[in-house]
Amino acid sequence: MSSLLAVVGGILLVGGTAFLLFGAIGLVRMPDAYNRLQAGTKTTTLGTLLSLAGVACLHPEWALKLLLIGIFLLFTNPLSSQVLARAAHRIGVKKAPQTVVDRLEEDLAEKDLGARP
Amino acid sequence: MADVLVYLAATLAGVAFVLALIRFILGPSSADRIIAFDSLTIISITGIVLVALAEGRGIYLDVALVYALLSFLGVIVVARYIERGF
Amino acid sequence: MTPMLIGMSLLLAVTMVVAGVLATRPSQALSISILAAGLVSLLASVQFLLLAAPDVAMTEAAIGSGLTTFLFFFVLGRIRGGDRD
Numbered sequence: 001m002s003s004l005l006a007v008v009g010g011i012l013l014v015g016g017t018a019f020l021l022f023g024a025i026g027l028v029r030m031p032d033a034y035n036r037l038q039a040g041t042k043t044t045t046l047g048t049l050l051s052l053a054g055v056a057c058l059h060p061e062w063a064l065k066l067l068l069i070g071i072f073l074l075f076t077n078p079l080s081s082q083v084l085a086r087a088a089h090r091i092g093v094k095k096a097p098q099t100v101v102d103r104l105e106e107d108l109a110e111k112d113l114g115a116r117p
Numbered sequence: 118m119a120d121v122l123v124y125l126a127a128t129l130a131g132v133a134f135v136l137a138l139i140r141f142i143l144g145p146s147s148a149d150r151i152i153a154f155d156s157l158t159i160i161s162i163t164g165i166v167l168v169a170l171a172e173g174r175g176i177y178l179d180v181a182l183v184y185a186l187l188s189f190l191g192v193i194v195v196a197r198y199i200e201r202g203f
Numbered sequence: 204m205t206p207m208l209i210g211m212s213l214l215l216a217v218t219m220v221v222a223g224v225l226a227t228r229p230s231q232a233l234s235i236s237i238l239a240a241g242l243v244s245l246l247a248s249v250q251f252l253l254l255a256a257p258d259v260a261m262t263e264a265a266i267g268s269g270l271t272t273f274l275f276f277f278v279l280g281r282i283r284g285g286d287r288d
Contacts, residue, residue, distance in 0.1 A: 127211070131211070150238065151238065161249055165252060191238070191273075199232075
């Protein structure tokens, strides 16, 4: 029974770190800063949460602390990625030719159009 | 069985750390380097949890919590700085 | 120390050297230099953890990375205006 839990924990741990690796590969290979942000923050959030779940299966007595770290990461990580994306947009980081959708630009143009008359 | 999986997980996290470091060195703009910094710190949180698992000491998880808090604070501060100069 | 922890320590040491070189490079924005110096402090705290000193690691993470980076950016935002960054 406990060995089954250990194997499940190990598999979750390897899956989580595999997500970290995929995110890092995306961080190297994506063409511009916005795509790198997408690859670098979302996959690492899921990867870290899966790894914490795996360690919680391996050591069930640490589960409360690991849950605390997981909840903290779940709240702060998307927040920091959003702040970073807005900062990158505001200092005018260039888009790659493959990046075509820019909703923030459209919103700002719309607001300018509405404020002018 | 589980030990082998823990070793494999540490290797994967190490490779991910090296790749994020490559982006931190290359990154053409400031935003790329800040993104790489964010990824590096999140990968090292997993590294701290793996160290706690290898040493078998639960007190190391407190360090992981403080580390997560401070890396988040650093990213927020630098993003706010490059956005409008504090 | 198991081989896994020794490998992790070596990787962290190499990363700290690279981040230190990056912090002293003159041809980049000042904010990235401060961020690289903060990265050196953060990784130093993981090294202290590998040497089985969690209290020192927590202090290093709080003072060396958090407070110093925050203070540098705060002061830099206050005195900005004359020169470029």
